[in-house]
Amino acid sequence: xxxxxxxxxxxxxxGMQAIAAEVVDxxxxxxxxxxxxAEKLMGSRSxxxxxxxxxxxxxxxxxxxxxxxxxxxxxxxxxxxxxxKPFE
Numbered sequence: 001x002x003x004x005x006x007x008x009x010x011x012x013x014x015g016m017q018a019i020a021a022e023v024v025d026x027x028x029x030x031x032x033x034x035x036x037x038a039e040k041l042m043g044s045r046s047x048x049x050x051x052x053x054x055x056x057x058x059x060x061x062x063x064x065x066x067x068x069x070x071x072x073x074x075x076x077x078x079x080x081x082x083x084x085k086p087f088e
Contacts, residue, residue, distance in 0.1 A: 003086075004086040004087055005086075007085075007086040008083045008084070008085075008086045008087065009083075011079070011082035011083045011085065011086070012079060012082075012083045014082070015075065015076075015078060015079025015082060015083065016079065018075050018078075018079075019072060019075045019076065019079070022068070022071060022072055022075060023072070026064075026068045029064075030061075030064075033060075033061070033064075037053075037057040040053050040057070041053055041054060041057075
């Protein structure tokens with residue numbers, strides 16, 4: 001039982017590290033993308049251009065957030081599956 005518990009703990013540790021790495025990567029990319037978006041918005045010469053750029057930025061941010069949320073959800077599912085595997 002101790003070996004199984006240690007295997008499960010190891011799987012949980014690896015899974016949490018993968019999730020943390022994904023969150024850090026997303027945070028870094030989000031900051032970089034938002035800085036680039038701010039530059040685009042500042043470069044807008046008209047209200048129409050500003051609204052168009054802002055709409056594109058919001059759509060892109062939403063799509064990226066949904067994709068990362070799905071990926072992190074999959075990582076949690078993998079974590080649970082791998083942590084439970086030694087007890088099967």
